[in-house]
Amino acid sequence: MSKKSLGLNAFLNGLRSVLNLLFPLVTFPYISRVLSVSGIGIYNFSNTYIGYFILIAGLGIATYAVREGAKYRDNKEQIEEFSSEVFSINILATVIAYILLLLSLVIFKNLNNYVACILIFSIQILFTTLGTEWIYTIYEDYTYITIRSIIFKILSIILLFIFVKRPSDYLIYAAITVLASVGSNFLNFVHARSFIHIRLTLNTRWEYHLKPILTIFASSVAVTIYVYSDNTILGLMKNDYAVGIYSTSVKIYQIAQSLLSAVLTVTIPRLAMLWGQRRRREYNDVLTRVINTLGVLVLPASVGLLMLSREVVLIIAGQKFLPSVNSLRIITWAIIFSIFSWIFSDCVLIPAKRENKVLRNTLVTAVINIILNFVLIPTMSYDGTSLSTVLAELSVMIMNGYSCRDIIKPIIFKKETLKNLLESIIGCIGIVGVCLLCQWSWNSMIMVTIFSVNSSILIYGAILVLLKNKIAISMLKNAINIIKNKI
DSSP states (O other): OOOOOHHHHHHHHHHHHHHHHHHHHHHHHHHHHHSOHHHHHHHHHHHHHHHHHHHHHHTTHHHHHHHHHHHHTTOHHHHHHHHHHHHHHHHHHHHHHHHHHHHHHHHOGGGGGGHHHHHHHTHHHHHHHHHOHHHHHHTTOOHHHHHHHHHHHHHHHHHHHHHOOSTTTHHHHHHHHHHHHHTTHHHHHHHGGGTOOOOOOSOOOHHHHHHHHHHHHHHHHHHHHHHHHHHHHHHHHSOHHHHHHHHHHHHHHHHHHHHHHHHHHTTHHHHHHHHHTTOHHHHHHHHHHHHHHHHHHHHHHHHHHHHTHHHHHHHHTOGGGTTHHHHHHHHTHHHHHHHHHHIIIIIIITTTTOHHHHHHHHHHHHHHHHHHHHHHHHHHTHHHHHHHHHHHHHHHHHHHHHHTHHHHHHHHTSHHHHHHHHHHHHHHHHHHHHHHHHHHHOOOHHHHHHHHHHHHHHHHHHHHHHTTOHHHHHHHHHHHHHHHHHO
16 A cells, blocks of 8 residues: 555645534534524534434544554455454444433433434434544545545535524524534445445454453543533533633634644554554654654644734634633643643554553543632633643643653654754744734734734744754755645
């Protein structure tokens, strides 16, 4: 199999991640004006409710499938046997999720007002399983699913403006949301046959697969608990206004985080394959490149967002959400910690079959986050929730790093890595200076944003090139080659 470009894959995966986050941001201003408050409430509750059953159906299989499947991808017989077994487990989990969903609708009578919307959203459970995106991840092929995703997102936006016209159209909006998120998944399932032939099988090695799958699933549940606990505790201890302000800063934080993590996501199958095939030197080389590349990208992105928090909030959310600026400035630091925590967990611990360490660290982090919320929210409100997220992400980064210290120590303390970090910090000082200068020079929010972003990229890149940073020079050469080819 030909080796895929990690750079191209990172771009495509980043584009898809950003589109998934931008779809609700683009549609919400229209929807909030068309639908009734109760309609939006039913929509949001039903969507959140189904999320738990999607989690049950997923069962941590995607992460496990990428780790194990990457080892077999060059052996057609082995990868087909493995994929069929994993897919069969996924289908069984999906059936169980539907049974539990139907039972909950029968048992809990207070869900009667939500039944129709919940059933529409429940289509996502089956189609998420059929999407088998882990196959595309194993083969490092993001082109097909990215193009399909873009087409369905655009189609969904067109349908939204055509069919959602009245306050009672929230069910139509729910159906369009399903189309946008999983509409292309059946086509993904059909196209996956160009890689391998998947079939349902009863001849599955249950004992071999279930223990690691359930461990990864438990980690996913723990993450879900501590992610949702922020809004839940804030809503209980304060009010809906506080939740709305915090949610705005979180949405912006998630967009930046998703774009940066795209570089990381596409390297996971490559690292899993190299580790599984015991190619340690190549594994260390790729991991070093990932850490250094993210070091060059994550620090300036976080500093830039920190400096332009006010402008970003005004552009994305508007004047009434200005109180979220400070919350965004605090939670921006979590980007750095979460990205490197993810490196240690998904790129090191899971390929090394230490998912039990990931579970332990995630559970401890969930407890830390919940305790911090109860301590900080009474005095700091939504800013306290942001600070608890930062401290929780810092904690899990330290714990994950410690759990794989024997693997990452030679990489983290390598002269090249430390030099790369120092050069990035020096470049970030340049970004701070440029942003302050732009804010002093213009009163216009748009002008400040445009000049700050462009000037920051130029000054940061120039500083790294002058310091002879290998990652920056490599990026510059690639950009020059692309321009030459276009000309």
